[in-house]
Amino acid sequence: MQIRYCKRCLMPDSRPRIFFDDNGVCNACHTAEEKNNIDWDARRNEFLEYVEKYRRPGAEYDCVVPWSGGKDSSAIAHKLKFEFGLNPLLVTFSPLVANEVGVHNREEMLKLGFDHIMVRPNQRVSRHLARRFFDERGNPKIHWDAGINSAPVQVAVKYNIPLIFYAEHGESEYGGRVLSEEHRKIRDYTEVLEHQIGDDPRNWMDDVVQERDLAPYLYPDLDDVASVGIKAFYFAYFFRWSMYENYQYIADKIDFRLADSGRTNGSFTNYDSLDDKIDDVYYYMQYVKFGFGRAVRDACRLIHNKHITREQGLEYALQYDGEYPTDHLPDALEYLGLDEAEFNRIVDLHRNDEVWKFEGNEWKLRYPLSADIFNR
Known part of the structure; x- marks a missing residue:
């Protein structure tokens, strides 16, 4: 198998679930192109119809917003409250290793007058699962993915709030498997299980983790979800x-702090995924497992929206993609209970032979990005 790169962006076909057409163009690029043909005024009106349908005069909250405190969820929450007159309840599933930048940004947002619930699960269990999933799957955030999907719905059920607004549908926005046209707009348990978690948390029980420890990670009973009449929408379906x-939007509204180092490890951006120190390891492992890292991810998203050219994206990727996660590594290692030598040993266990080769006493990508990508 030879890894191919999209002819319009930089995404390789080693990305899980991505699809390339016969011309070598990925489905994320097709989604970006299709946005030019969407009647966004009609989508906005559809959104307003849902808002009026679910608005609850006299109720404590009109909707739930899964909220990290980052740019995307904060922009959504701000627009819902101040542009559309809703009273959202913000729900955060705690980062594994909280970053001071993220703490600051959440506090600045809350000063504007939002109610907020932070779910912080049993840390003994969380650390155990993070280490276990790093060992087994090369991803220390599997359980966190479950938590961010379950906690907002749990809160919606308990507070009887029938409306949830998620950010974007990643499978269509960035290249993946779209279960149905309706799933571009609505998030349901099928979508969560298929693309967000891929597993039932009850399968995680072991000599440390008992079923009662998994409560923060379990999706509510579907009958309870139905009894509240919960609808979960993707905000990005209605607004480009x-x-x-x-x-840019949220930086104009609050004192939104950026990465202290001027950019995040492995990328050229300084405003994305700032709340969890373990994210540097997470994105590095993406590079290890699939051959593309945070710089390619960020570049493709900016290319899709024409904020940078493919040539500019390639320049950034060649400079930063796959950078070793030094910035917060001591904190991540402490959380995982590892020293750096053991960390590197586990990292190498997750290298795919179709992506990597060991040559000259070092690991090298078999099909790396290079300046001749435009000639392939």
């Missing part, structure tokens, strides 16, 4: 999505 424009 751009991570950079979300940053």
Whole structure:
């Protein structure tokens, strides 16, 4: 198998679930192109119809917003409250290793007058699962993915709030498997299980983790979800999505701090995924497992929205993609209970032979990005 790169952006076909057409163009690029043909005024009106349908005069909250405190979820929450007159309840599933930048940005947002619930699960269990999933799957955030999907719905059920607004549908926005046209707009348990978690948390029980420890990670009973009449929508279905424009929007509203180092490890951006110190390891492992890292991810998203050219994206990727996660590594290692030598040993266990080769006493990508990508 030879890894191919999209002819319009930089995404390789080693990305899980991505699809390339016969001309070598990925489905994320097709989605970006299709946005030019969407009647966004009609989508906005559809959104307003849902808002009026679910608005609850006299109720404590009109909707739930899954909220990290980052640019995207904060931009959504701000617009819902101040542009559309809703009273959203913000729900955060705690980052594994909280970053001071993220703490600051959440506090600045809350000063504007939002109610907020932070779910912080049993840390003994969380650390155990993070280490286990790093060992087994090369991803220390599997359980966190479950938590961010379950906690907002749990809160919606308990507070009887029938409306949830998620950010974007990643499978269509960035290249993946779209279960149905309706799933571009609505998030349901099928979508969560198929693309967000891929597993039932009850399968995680072991000599440390008992079923009662998994409560924060379990999706509510579907009968309870139905009894409240919960609908979960993707905000990006109704309004054209751009991570950079979300940053510009929220930076104009609050004192939104950026990465202290001027950019995040492995990329050229300084405004994305700032709340969790373990994210540097997470994105590095993406590079290890699939051959593309954070710089390619960020570049493709900016290319799709024409904020940078493919040539500019390639320049950034060649400079930063796959950078070793030094910035917060001591904190991540402490959380995982590892020293750096053991960390590197586990990292190498997750290298795919179709992506990597060991040559000259070092690991090298078999099909790396290079300046001749435009000639392939």
